[in-house]
Amino acid sequence: MTRFSLATLRPFSNALFEASGLSPEHAALVTDVLIHADLRGHGSHGLTRIPIYAERIAAGAVNARPDIRFERPAPAFLQVDGDNGPGPVVSDAAVEAAIATAKEQGVCVAAVARSNHNGSGSFYVEKAVAAGCIALAMTNAPPSMAVFGGRQAVIGTNPVTFGTPVDGGTPIMMDMATSVVARGKVVEAAKRGEAIPEGWALDADGKPTCDGRAAERGVVLPLSGPKGSALAIMVEVLCGVLSGGRFAGSLGNLYSDFETPQDIGHFMLLIDVSRIHASSGYAARVRDLVLELKDSATAEGFSEIKMPGEVEMERARSNSAEGIDLPDNVIADLNAIAAKFALAPLAETEQA
Secondary structure (H helix, E strand, C coil), rough: CECCCHHHHHHHHHHHHHCCCCHHHHHHHHHHHHHHHHHHCCHHHHHHHHHHHHHHHHHHHCCCCCCEEEEEEEEEEECCCCCCCCCHHHHHHHHHHHHHHHHHHHHEEEEEECCCCCCCCCCHHHHHCCCCEEEEEEEECCCCCCCCCCCCCCCCCCCCCEEEECCCCCEEEEEECCCCCCHHHHHHHHHHEEEEECCCCCCCCCCCCCCHHHHHHHHEEEEECHHHHHHHHHHHHHHHHHHCCCCHHCCCCCCCCCCCCEEEEEEEEEEEEEHHHCCCCCHHHHHHHHHHHHHHCCCCCCCCCCCCCCCHHHHHHHHHHHHHEEHHHHHHHHHHHHHHHCCCCCHHHHHH
């Protein structure tokens, strides 16, 4: 494990994405999305994604210069065609357009098709929250999870993100997969040859496993059984079916298919709270809710009640100042892709 400063990581990542074919602006945006995840302690969605993102862009599996198109079939509804662009580029353009529409109409529903893996949903939801909107964002994903009662990979881990404006420094920012654990964490465990906790996954024969590599060849399980399964199906309807894009088994594989576009779909719902509550009344009421919840009695073994996103916010503050820890296997992967593009490796002499 080695710690690197943001001053080292940002230009390194930017250079890789520019070498793969992205414009400087889009390279910086994709870097921001990945660093956002690492800062919050979600390394499975962080800079470890650089090699697969860059290779897919360079191979033409992802459109490096997308012509993202917007249609408004109804005043508060956006239909977004991502033109097979990088997921962070498409999603960022979609949330910016959704914010503008919500400010105009009071609410916006955005359905996005023909996109790719877009990283942590909290990056986009935070933008909407900063603009004074309640935001709900979802994305579907290639099959890696069984539905409740099954053992075949038929649906993605289909994450859901929710955020709201709130007065004070405590956020409410839910960002969760509908599986017991994000697929990326299983992939990272497999890379390092590590065991995973019981209940995360089944192996290729449909049997429970704690072996990371066996789990990668098998399926992850839905969160809370039928509840997570139902949520994943809901996300598939909103992101795949509603958007007019692909869904479930027809989605392209991120890691093994460098010819077929992924055609990932996203869904966003934004509500401009200023249309409902005057001035800062809404955010103050959310703060009162937070204070009431945090002041409730703690259970045995707990010294404090945390709100959704609070731990991540604390990590981000610390890591922004101290740098990001990268495992040895991630550093090796990053240096390998840098060599492929004839770029300098991560310089350990510049580590934080």
